[in-house]
Amino acid sequence: MRKIIFVTSNAHKVREAKDILSPLGIIVEQNNCGYPELQEEELEPIASFGAKHASNKLNHEVMVDDSGLFIEALCGFPGPYSAYVFDKLGNKRILKLMEGEENRSAIFRCVIGYCRPGEEAIVFSGEAAGKIARSIRGSGGFGYDPIFEVGGATFGEMEEEKNMLSHRYRALVKFVQWLKLNR
Numbered sequence: 093m094r095k096i097i098f099v100t101s102n103a104h105k106v107r108e109a110k111d112i113l114s115p116l117g118i119i120v121e122q123n124n125c126g127y128p129e130l131q132e133e134e135l136e137p138i139a140s141f142g143a144k145h146a147s148n149k150l151n152h153e154v155m156v157d158d159s160g161l162f163i164e165a166l167c168g169f170p171g172p173y174s175a176y177v178f179d180k181l182g183n184k185r186i187l188k189l190m191e192g193e194e195n196r197s198a199i200f201r202c203v204i205g206y207c208r209p210g211e212e213a214i215v216f217s218g219e220a221a222g223k224i225a226r227s228i229r230g231s232g233g234f235g236y237d238p239i240f241e242v243g244g245a246t247f248g249e250m251e252e253e254k255n256m257l258s259h260r261y262r263a264l265v266k267f268v269q270w271l272k273l274n275r
């Protein structure tokens with residue numbers, strides 16, 4: 093069995109990655125060692141730098157995940173600053189910022205960075221287009237899930253469905269296709 097170390101402090105991300113990668117015979121092991129997060133407008137360089145740094149540190153093949161919520165009416169905010177904004181404002185205040193706004197369109201992006209020690213990182217990105225809900229709904233998932241709606245339900249209201257249409261799922265599918273060809 094092949095083991096990939098997932099460098100993240102987020103157990104929810106690990107659970108979602110395991111659900112998708114374990115049936116393919118890939119063991120995903122969480123490691124909290126962390127990595128420097130570049131301040132960039134795009135997620136790709138953040139994931140790429142993090143994966144390379146962590147794989148050299150752990151001397152093992154690793155994956156990292158950098159995700160962000162891009163709200164159209166807010167010019168793409170919070171985007172790459174999603175973690176900071178979630179910690180400081182949270183879902184309630186994001187909804188407050190969106191009060192009276194009719195354009196609720198948003199995109200969730202996920203970039204998986206993968207790297208083997210001594211090599212360059214490769215990135216795989218996935219997107220889910222949705223809407224910012226008008227209220228917080230659902231207790232499933234994590235982070236922005238209760239305010240991000242796809243097809244009328246928030247990710248927080250979904251069970252397994254999130255893993256079949258999420259930004260993370262779409263990035264992981266590309267990662268898996270690459271892994272199959274590059275064992």
Ligand code: IMP
Nearest residue numbers: 157158159160174175178234235236237
């Ligand atoms: P990061 O990738 O850990 O920097 O995540 C950015 C922010 O988006 C954090 O606040 C996460 O909790 C949140 N986030 C990342 N992925 C998801 C997701 O799948 N659903 C909801 N929130 C997410």
